[in-house]
Each structure stands twice: as structure tokens, then as C-alpha cells.
Amino acid sequence: MSGNRKTLVPATARTDLQLIELFSSLQGEGLHIGRREIFLRLAGCNLGCAYCDTPYAAGDVWTVEREPGSGRFESYPNPASLERCLDILDDWCDRGSGLHSALNLTGGEPLLQGEALQTWVPELRQRLPIHLETNGSLPAALSPLLPFLSFLSIDLKLADTCEEPTPWDCHREFLRLACHKPGQVKLVVGPAQGEQELLKAVxxxxxxxxxxPIILQPLTEKGRPSVSGEHLLRLQEIAAAIHPETLVIPQVHPLLNLA
Ligand code: SF4
Structure with missing residues (x-):
């Protein structure tokens, strides 16, 4: 996987969002693995992790599954209006009552568009609980949204694996703000992940x-964890000595033939 260029989000009306896609799938990472969620992927990211394979650059269109989980998509022009998105979500919720456990805001980095999300999130929250997947580097954008969030999955970006400097101060401030809400911290670890940096994060x-809880997530390459079992056990051992609630959980999408 090659490194992505950092992509900021083009200016739009303050309440519109630059989106990538809206789809229904299984949560494939962390504590909520196996739950069916609606994923709203926002465009743009402020980091450039070496392993990133997420298509987050804003385009002229965003795509929506025609039927939840069908894998068949149609396109709408960017930026996206809240009204358009609510129409689709209301339709999906009417059709699949009880199927989806959450609406997952993911990216890219969703908080790059935090100003518009202040309009969107209270409305979305009336349809489903809102989960946020974030790289934990934009604490100022988090604060106004916190009352509406049900769960946060916060990645701390370790330089040994990301090949980018870890934004330690931003991560610290972010965790301070988030810690009163339910959530998890995810640490993606690759074969080069050293113990000292992991300890600092723990x-x-x-x-x-x-x-x-801390989730040690082995980096996935070619559909498989790229880290040896022995290395994972060692990383868990040193992490659990400081933070006992440290779990090793791989991504399961490849096992389920899901993207
Ligand atoms: S923070 Fe996420 S979306 Fe952004 S570059 Fe890293 S892995 Fe990719």
C-alpha cells in the first residue's frame, strides 16, 4: 500500500459536506465487530499514514448504495446537502427497522468538516446512535459534537507504523475531551512497530x-495480518502491564469477503 497525499477539503457552503460514500455493512474492527452499521464516509484527511488505502480525496460526486448492503451504487453531486442524506437514511431506516445499530461517521478524517457536522449530527442522531471513527488529532472540532456521539473509536497514530510523526499533544487533548463518552482506542501495529513507542501510547x-480499552490491530496486507503472532503477544504483554484492558483484534472484513 502506498502513502496517500494529505488532502484538505475544498470550501463548500457551511452546512454541506464533501462526501465519499454512504453504504451499509458490518463493522469490521474493534469492539463492535459484526454489528451492522450505516457508514457515512467523509472526504479529506489531515494525516498521511504510509499504510492508508482509504479513498478519501474529494471528488465531483459521492456514491450511495441503491439498496442497503447491495453493493450497487448510484452517484450524487458533491457537496452533499443534509436534506438529501436524511431522505436516504429515513428510507433505509423504514425498510430495515432494527437492522442497523449505528450510523458511523468515518473518513478520511470526519472532523476536518466539523463545522458542517455541527448541523448534521443533531439531525442524524434522531435516526440512529452516532459513532465516530477518527484519527484523534483535531480536538477543537470534537467538543461541539460530543453531546451527540454515542461511541468514539480513536486511532492513535504510531510513527513506527504510520511513518509520520505522531501528533502526541493533539492525541492527549483529544483523549481528555473524549474520555467521558463510551469509546475505544485503536493502535494499528505493523511489523516495524517498536515497544518504546507503543508504551508511550499506552x-x-x-x-x-x-x-x-486499547485495541491492538495488526496491519492488514493482502487480506492477512502482517505481524507475527509472537510479536503481537509481546506487544500485548507490555501494554497490558500498564493498561490491562488491551485486546488484539484484527480487521475481519477480508475474512468475510467484504471491502
Ligand atoms: S488517518 Fe486514516 S484516512 Fe487519514 S491517512 Fe491515516 S489511515 Fe488514511
Whole structure:
């Protein structure tokens, strides 16, 4: 996987969003694996992780599954209006009552469009609980949204694996703000992940968000975890000595033939 260029989001009306896609699928990472969620992927990211294979660059259109889970998509022009998105969600919720456990805001980095999300999230929250997947680097954009969020999945970006400097101060501030809401911290670890940097991240979580479980997620390459079992056990051992609630959970999408 090659590194992505950092992509900021083009200016739009303050209440419209630059989107990538809206689709229904299984949660394939972390504590909520196996739950059916609606994923709203926002365009743009402020980081450039070496392993990133997420298509987050804003385009002229965003795509929506014709039927939830069908894998067949149709396109709408970017930026997207809240009204258009609510129409689709209301239709999906009417058709599949009880199927979806959450609306998942993902990216890219959703909080890059935090200003528009202040309009969107209270409305979305009336349809489904809102989960946020974030790289944990934009604390100022998080604060106004926190009352409406049901769960946060926060990635801390470790330089040994991401090949980018870790934004430690931003991560600390982010965890301080988030820690009163339910959530998890996810650490993607690759074969080059060193112990010292992992320990620094684990201490940060133990200090700022001790109620959050830590998920060690082995980097996936060619559909398989790229880290040896022995290395994962060692990383878990040193992390659990500081933060006992440390789990090793791989991505399961490849096992289920899901993208
Ligand atoms: S934060 Fe996420 S979307 Fe952004 S570059 Fe890293 S892996 Fe990709």
C-alpha cells in the first residue's frame, strides 16, 4: 500500500459536506465487530499514514448504495446537502427497522468538516446512535459534537507504523475531551512497530482515558495480518502491564469477503 497525499477539503457552503460514500455493512474492527452499521464516509484527511488505502480525496460526486448492503451504487453531486442524506437514511431506516445499530461517521478524517457536522449530527442522531471513527488529532472540532456521539473509536497514530510523526499533544487533548463518552482506542501495529513507542501510547491512554480499552490491530496486507503472532503477544504483554484492558483484534472484513 502506498502513502496517500494529505488532502484538505475544498470550501463548500457551511452546512454541506464533501462526501465519499454512504453504504451499509458490518463493522469490521474493534469492539463492535459484526454489528451492522450505516457508514457515512467523509472526504479529506489531515494525516498521511504510509499504510492508508482509504479513498478519501474529494471528488465531483459521492456514491450511495441503491439498496442497503447491495453493493450497487448510484452517484450524487458533491457537496452533499443534509436534506438529501436524511431522505436516504429515513428510507433505509423504514425498510430495515432494527437492522442497523449505528450510523458511523468515518473518513478520511470526519472532523476536518466539523463545522458542517455541527448541523448534521443533531439531525442524524434522531435516526440512529452516532459513532465516530477518527484519527484523534483535531480536538477543537470534537467538543461541539460530543453531546451527540454515542461511541468514539480513536486511532492513535504510531510513527513506527504510520511513518509520520505522531501528533502526541493533539492525541492527549483529544483523549481528555473524549474520555467521558463510551469509546475505544485503536493502535494499528505493523511489523516495524517498536515497544518504546507503543508504551508511550499506552501510558497516554492510561493517563487520559483509563476507561477506554486499547485495541491492538495488526496491519492488514493482502487480506492477512502482517505481524507475527509472537510479536503481537509481546506487544500485548507490555501494554497490558500498564493498561490491562488491551485486546488484539484484527480487521475481519477480508475474512468475510467484504471491502
Ligand atoms: S488517518 Fe486514516 S484516512 Fe487519514 S491517512 Fe491515516 S489511515 Fe488514511
Amino acid at each position: 501510558r497516554l491512554v492510561a493517563d487520559e482515558a483509563p476507561g477506554y
